[in-house]
Each structure stands twice: as structure tokens, then as C-alpha cells.
Amino acid sequence: MSTSSANSTASPAVSGLDYDDTALTLALPGSSSSSSSDPAASDRKRAHAEHDKPPSPKARAVGWPPVRAYRRNALRDEAAKLVKVAVDGAPYLRKVDLAAHDGYAPLLRALHAMFASCLVANGAGRLVDAATGAEYVPTYEDRDGDWMLVGDVPFKMFVESCKRIRLMKSSEADNLAPRTSSQ
Amino acid sequence: MTYFPEEVVEHIFSFLPLHSDRNTVSLVCRVWYEVERLSRRAVFVGNCYAVRPERLVQRFPNVRTLTVKGKPHFADFNLVPPDWGGYAGPWIDAAARSCMGLEELRMKRMVVLDENLELLARSFPRFKALVLISCEGFSTDGLAAIASHCKLLRELDLQENDVDDHGPRWLSCFPDSCTSLVSLNFACIKGEVNPGALERLVARSPNLRSLRLNRSVSVDTLSKILVRTPNLEDLGTGNLTDESESYLRLSSALEKCKMLRSLSGFWDASPICVPFIYPLCHHLTGLNLSYTPTLDYSDLTKMISRCVKLQRLWVLDCISDKGLQVVASSCKDLQELRVFPSDFYVAGYSVVTEEGLVAISSGCPKLSSLLYFCHQMTNEALITVAKNCPNFIRFRLCILEPKKPDAITNQPLDEGFGAIVRECKGLRRLSISGLLTDKVFMDIGKYGKQLEMLSIAFAGDSDKGMMHVMNGCKNLRKLEIRDSPFSDVALLGNVAKYETMRSLWMSGCNVTLKGCQVLATKMPMLNVEIMNELDESSEMEENHGDPSRVDKLYVYRTTAGARNDAPDFVKIL
Numbered sequence: 001m002s003t004s005s006a007n008s009t010a011s012p013a014v015s016g017l018d019y020d021d022t023a024l025t026l027a028l029p030g031s032s033s034s035s036s037s038d039p040a041a042s043d044r045k046r047a048h049a050e051h052d053k054p055p056s057p058k059a060r061a062v063g064w065p066p067v068r069a070y071r072r073n074a075l076r077d078e079a080a081k082l083v084k085v086a087v088d089g090a091p092y093l094r095k096v097d098l099a100a101h102d103g104y105a106p107l108l109r110a111l112h113a114m115f116a117s118c119l120v121a122n123g124a125g126r127l128v129d130a131a132t133g134a135e136y137v138p139t140y141e142d143r144d145g146d147w148m149l150v151g152d153v154p155f156k157m158f159v160e161s162c163k164r165i166r167l168m169k170s171s172e173a174d175n176l177a178p179r180t181s182s183q
Numbered sequence: 184m185t186y187f188p189e190e191v192v193e194h195i196f197s198f199l200p201l202h203s204d205r206n207t208v209s210l211v212c213r214v215w216y217e218v219e220r221l222s223r224r225a226v227f228v229g230n231c232y233a234v235r236p237e238r239l240v241q242r243f244p245n246v247r248t249l250t251v252k253g254k255p256h257f258a259d260f261n262l263v264p265p266d267w268g269g270y271a272g273p274w275i276d277a278a279a280r281s282c283m284g285l286e287e288l289r290m291k292r293m294v295v296l297d298e299n300l301e302l303l304a305r306s307f308p309r310f311k312a313l314v315l316i317s318c319e320g321f322s323t324d325g326l327a328a329i330a331s332h333c334k335l336l337r338e339l340d341l342q343e344n345d346v347d348d349h350g351p352r353w354l355s356c357f358p359d360s361c362t363s364l365v366s367l368n369f370a371c372i373k374g375e376v377n378p379g380a381l382e383r384l385v386a387r388s389p390n391l392r393s394l395r396l397n398r399s400v401s402v403d404t405l406s407k408i409l410v411r412t413p414n415l416e417d418l419g420t421g422n423l424t425d426e427s428e429s430y431l432r433l434s435s436a437l438e439k440c441k442m443l444r445s446l447s448g449f450w451d452a453s454p455i456c457v458p459f460i461y462p463l464c465h466h467l468t469g470l471n472l473s474y475t476p477t478l479d480y481s482d483l484t485k486m487i488s489r490c491v492k493l494q495r496l497w498v499l500d501c502i503s504d505k506g507l508q509v510v511a512s513s514c515k516d517l518q519e520l521r522v523f524p525s526d527f528y529v530a531g532y533s534v535v536t537e538e539g540l541v542a543i544s545s546g547c548p549k550l551s552s553l554l555y556f557c558h559q560m561t562n563e564a565l566i567t568v569a570k571n572c573p574n575f576i577r578f579r580l581c582i583l584e585p586k587k588p589d590a591i592t593n594q595p596l597d598e599g600f601g602a603i604v605r606e607c608k609g610l611r612r613l614s615i616s617g618l619l620t621d622k623v624f625m626d627i628g629k630y631g632k633q634l635e636m637l638s639i640a641f642a643g644d645s646d647k648g649m650m651h652v653m654n655g656c657k658n659l660r661k662l663e664i665r666d667s668p669f670s671d672v673a674l675l676g677n678v679a680k681y682e683t684m685r686s687l688w689m690s691g692c693n694v695t696l697k698g699c700q701v702l703a704t705k706m707p708m709l710n711v712e713i714m715n716e717l718d719e720s721s722e723m724e725e726n727h728g729d730p731s732r733v734d735k736l737y738v739y740r741t742t743a744g745a746r747n748d749a750p751d752f753v754k755i756l
Contacts (some may be wrong), residue, residue: 068343075474082477
């Protein structure tokens with residue numbers, strides 16, 4: 001795996017949009033997302049898929065489910081932007097508040113802390129599996145349903161469009177952004 | 184008994200703990216009525232419109248503790264339009280004129296204004312405790328008045344109120360001479376508080392036993408405070424998001440609090456905080472993690488598996504069925520469990536199902552109070568739960584999707600809830616959900632003899648359903664129904680019953696204006712309030728365009744007659 005410099009090339013993301021250089025890139029050329037032979041990942045995929053089902057018409061009743069307004073407001077903090085974070089191979093999800101961090105660096109530190117039991121930072125500042133040494137790259141699903149590499153867009157844009165985050169094995173993240181052969 | 188001097192009679196009455204008993208003895212004769220009313224220290228008003236405040240304070244001039252409840256329960260879920268009523272003002276005004284000895288005021292679901300709090304603060308020289316639950320209408324300025332003028336204040340307990348934040352000044356208004364605080368709960372205050380003022384207040388409150396902070400209080404401030412409160416029994420933390428160095432200080436501060444039995448708060452808690460709580464877990468009897476979506480199943484279970492003495496647990500459904508199994512195997516003394524939804528999408532992913540509930544019921548036989556939000560349920564599970572836990576007093580099950588049947592058999596859940604009412608002979612409060620026919624109401628009417636409060640949503644086939652309940656549940660006090668096919672026939676089927684109940688709420692049902700008018704005419708001791716949506720565009724698909732159909736109906740017994748503070752959209756028949 002090649003390392004990329006802090007300033008990425010202006011390579012288009014898979015959705016075809018052109019983004020400017022960003023301050024931090026942990027991008028690597030990636031292949032397709034994880035194979036179906038990983039049952040945990042496909043479980044999560046199913047979970048995600050079911051979660052994304054649009055609410056049925058029945059869900060529109062006023063005051064339903066019966067949860068106090070105070071509690072609803074406290075959990076749905078306007079300022080908070082909670083997104084689920086999955087790590088390939090970890091059995092459960094965590095949540096991170098994107099709005100609580102000023103930029104990619106503190107966010108990535110938080111992600112690191114969250115999965116400190118199985119991931120550590122190596123010398124180059126990348127997240128690696130403590131046991132196998134396999135590198136992980138943070139990816140995210142945006143509003144259009146496309147999976148992108150975290151760090152490709154300005155942070156504020158990322159916060160607005162990010163629906164959930166997945167720390168993917170870098171070997172599987174290869175096809176998320178076509179990279180030049182220099183990498 | 185008339186041979187005894189009144190002081191003796193009064194002394195005998197002092198042994199009657201229940202309001203209902205004191206109410207009963209006051210009916211025996213004139214002498215007893217007088218003795219009772221002058222010696223009454225605590226009065227509970229379940230519906231602020233059931234009696235006039237002036238009348239109440241005249242009857243009980245020596246009352247020390249006054250509890251008043253305002254809006255109907257479904258107001259919690261935005262079913263009661265704003266400005267409906269429930270004003271604290273008249274109560275505080277009346278008490279200020281007639282009850283100089285007032286020491287405690289407890290209010291729930293009422294509209295409390297700053298000027299009311301100011302009057303309260305200045306009117307009662309011995310005032311000691313203010314408890315406001317789910318109230319609104321006041322700001323931190325009102326709290327400043329309480330802090331400034333209530334010299335003997337022991338308790339300021341603000342639970343889940345909607346408070347306008349006018350800055351941190353209020354906390355600094357407690358004078359240096361105020362050293363009497365035993366309980367301070369400001370978790371619902373949205374804004375910042377001055378950490379220095381908070382630390383100084385705590386430092387001069389040696390009797391502090393319960394302290395619940397708000398989101399703005401940092402781990403550092405919490406650590407400094409806890410050093411001053413070694414006798415603290417109940418703690419609501421501030422936010423627990425900081426970097427891990429702060430936690431070392433917190434850990435050593437927590438170690439000193441050997442009396443800590445109850446924890447809550449955990450605002451935005453990072454998983455980092457979890458291990459620092461471990462030393463406390465063994466002693467905890469109460470734990471509220473229901474405002475913490477940032478802790479997942481693994482963090483939660485690591486904490487809870489150590490809480491072997493836990494009696495009360497409030498948690499989000501991200502704990503999952505597996506997590507509930509851990510609760511079941513660790514918390515053998517569990518009496519109360521509340522599992523709240525973390526995701527309000529009705530058709531979302533199932534994290535908590537009937538399996539978690541069954542596990543809890545088999546592991547925690549002392550369970551008596553349940554609030555459980557889940558995505559699916561089965562009759563078999565409910566039957567098992569009923570057998571395992573016959574001691575339920577409160578059983579509230581909310582299946583998120585309205586009218587959802589048994590997840591395996593696709594049948595209505597009549598059998599399951601029937602088992603609950605049949606086995607749990609002491610059941611006092613019940614909320615039902617899922618697909619339900621009239622059959623479940625037959626069982627509720629037949630077996631729910633101790634039932635005092637029943638909440639019904641999207642249930643039943645016909646008026647027979649409601650009739651079973653009205654005719655069968657002898658001790659029913661509060662009946663609240665939404666979106667169920669009950670009509671005037673059911674409304675008028677047992678009108679005398681309403682005089683034995685506190686209130687009836689019906690919304691989204693099939694009652695008409697005519698039916699309500701008949702009720703009002705037949706029963707002059709009831710207030711029949713109807714509310715129709717002014718805005719026709721909202722949820723009106725269900726309305727068959729019948730202009731006489733009543734959207735919302737609230738019926739309650741009263742000695743006060745029609746209230747004079749009702750807004751335009753409320754019609755009192």
C-alpha cells in the first residue's frame with residue numbers, strides 16, 4: 001500500500017464530483033467494499049439496509065411513539081450530528097457526534113479512542129489492527145448513498161453529508177477513489 | 184369518639200398516612216371534619232381544575248406540603264395544544280393569601296411563570312422544597328428569585344422542565360448564608376452555570392445528599408465538587424466527554440463518595456468514562472443511562488454487569504436483547520426497568536425485542552415496574568413474562584409500530600396482555616399496544632380489579648371494548664385513549680363511572696359533539712372539554728370530514744364548575 005501525502009491530488013471521488021484538495025487525506029486506492037464472505041459485514045449491511053427503510057405511513061401519527069418532548073429534544077440535540085461508526089470485523093456499532101469535533105484530526109483521534117481496544121495508530125498515524133497489523137481507512141456514506149473516503153472534502157461539507165462511517169480494511173477500500181499509478 | 188378532646192382526635196388522625204383515609208374520616212361528622220382540616224399537613228390535588236384553589240386553602244389553612252398536577256398525561260406527547268391551561272398562578276396566589284406555613288410545593292405538568300416563582304419566594308418564610316416536573320413557562324430568573332429569598336431552602340428539584348435560559352446568574356443568587364441544601368437538581372437547565380459559584384454552593388452545603396448537574400458541567404468541575412460531598416447519595420453527572428486525564432481526578436474524587444447509590448446524567452458520555460465508574464457499581468441501586476446514546480451495548484454491559492445491587496435501571500434500547508440478558512443475570516434485585524427508544528423511526532431495525540423482555544422476566548423475579556419500547560412482541564413472550572413476574576404494579580409496553588401483530592403468529596396480542604392482567608393481581612397501571620381486539624378489553628375488565636390507570640392506543644374493534652373497561656375496572660381513575668374506534672355509545676355507556684374517576688381522555692376516536700353534549704347534560708359534576716384542531720391540514724386523513732366529530736375530549740369530575748381560563752380552542756360543554 002502506498003502512502004499518500006497530506007495534500008491529495010484532485011482526483012474525483014467515485015460519484016464523479018470534483019473536490020478540492022483537503023487538509024488531510026488518509027486515502028488509498030481501494031477495491032470494492034467487503035465481500036459477502038464476511039458474515040459480520042453482511043449482517044451490518046442488512047442492519048443498515050433495514051434501518052434505511054423509509055418510515056411507513058403509520059409512523060406519521062402525532063405524538064407517537066409516546067416519548068416525552070423533553071426526552072426527544074435531549075436525544076435529538078439540534079447541534080449534535082450522531083452517526084454510526086462500524087469497524088470491519090468488530091461485532092457492534094458505535095456512534096460519534098460529528099458536530100463535537102472541529103476538524104478531521106480531532107475526529108480521527110476520537111475514532112481511534114473509540115476503537116482503542118482493537119485498533120492502534122502506527123508510526124504513520126494510520127489506524128491498524130493491533131493483532132494483524134492490517135491498516136484501516138475511514139470511509140463514509142454520503143447523502144447520495146455513495147461510499148467515500150473520509151478526508152476528501154472540506155470538513156464542514158463532510159459533516160453535512162455524512163450519514164455513517166465505516167472503518168474499512170484498506171485492502172477493501174481500494175476502489176473508492178481512482179488513484180493515479182504514482183501511489 | 185366525640186368524648187375525646189379534639190387534640191386526641193387530631194393525634195389519632197396523625198397516624199393516618201393516606202390522603203384517602205383522611206378524606207374519609209373528614210366525612211364522619213362536623214367535629215371530625217374540623218379537626219381533620221385544621222391538622223392536615225399535606226394535600227394532593229390530582230387535577231388542578233377539580234377544585235378551586237381558594238376553596239382548598241380555606242379548608243386547609245395549615246397545609247405544609249401542597250402537590251398539584253395540571254395537564255393530562257397525553258400532554259407529554261404533544262397531544263394537548265399549547266396554552267390549554269394548567270396555570271400555577273392561582274394556586275400560588277391562593278396559598279400566599281391563606282397558607283403562611285407552606286413549606287413544600289410540588290407541581291407536575293403545569294405552567295409556572297417567573298412572577299409566580301417570585302411570589303412564592305417572598306410569601307412563605309418557612310419554604311423548604313420546590314419540585315417541578317414537566318412544567319414550563321418560567322426562566323432562570325424565576326429560579327434566581329427562589330434562590331435569593333428562600334432562606335431555608337432544602338430542596339430545589341427540577342425534573343424535565345422546559346426552562347428559558349437567561350444566563351448563569353441564578354445559581355449565584357444563593358446567598359452565602361444558605362447552607363441548608365439537601366437536594367439540588369438542575370439537569371434540565373439548558374445553559375451554562377458558573378463553575379466557581381457551583382463549587383462554593385456545594386462547599387457550604389454540608390447536608391447535600393442529592394445533586395444532579397446539567398450538561399454544561401465539565402468533568403473537572405465535577406471532580407472538584409465531589410471532593411466536597413462525601414455524603415452524596417444521588418449524583419447526576421454533567422457531560423463526560425473530556426480527555427482521559429480529567430478522569431483520573433474524577434476517579435479519586437468518586438472513591439470518597441462511599442454513600443453513592445444512584446447515578447444519572449452521563450450526558451454525551453464517552454466510552455472512556457466507563458471504567459472510571461466501575462468502583463461505584465457494586466453499591467448502586469439506581470442507574471439512569473437513558474440520555475446516553477453514545478454508549479453502546481458493550482460499554483453498557485460492562486458497567487451494568489457490575490451493578491449487582493441494582494433496583495432501578497433506565498436505559499436506551501441500544502442495550503439490545505443481549506445486553507438485557509446480561510442485566511437479567513447480574514441484577515437479581517431489579518424492581519424497575521425502563522427501556523427507551525434511541526431511534527424514533529417506527530419501522531427501524533430491531534435492537535430490542537420480546538427476547539430481551541423474557542430474559543429480564545426470568546432473571547429478575549422482583550420486577551414490579553416496567554416501561555418497554557420495542558419493535559416487536561409475541562403472545563408467547565408475554566405469557567411467559569406474566570408467569571415469571573406476577574408482581575407487576577406498572578406494566579407499560581410500547582410496540583413502536585401501531586397495530587403490529589404477534590411477530591411470529593401474526594395474531595393480535597390479546598392473549599399476551601390478557602395473561603398479564605390475569606397473573607398480575609396487583610396491577611395498578613397498564614399501557615397496551617400492538618394489534619388488539621375487543622378481547623383484550625374483556626380480560627382487562629374481568630381481571631383488572633386493582634387497575635387505576637389505563638392507556639390505550641390504536642386498539643379495539645368496537646364500543647364493547649371500552650365498555651368492558653368502564654364496567655369491569657372498579658378502581659379505574661384515569662383512562663386515556665387515542666386513535667381507537669370508540670364512539671358515543673361507549674362514551675355514554677356508563678356515565679356514573681366518570682364521577683368515580685379523575686379523568687377520561689379520548690382523542691382520534693369516534694365521539695361526536697352530540698354525544699359530548701349529552702354527557703355534559705347528564706353529568707353536571709363533570710367538565711366536558713372538547714378541542715378541535717383549528718388547522719385542518721394536519722392529521723386530518725382519519726377524519727371522515729364529519730364536522731361534528733370531536734378530535735380531542737377531556738372529561739373530569741370537578742367541584743369547581745367550568746374553568747374561566749380556557750383558551751379559544753377549548754369548548755366546555
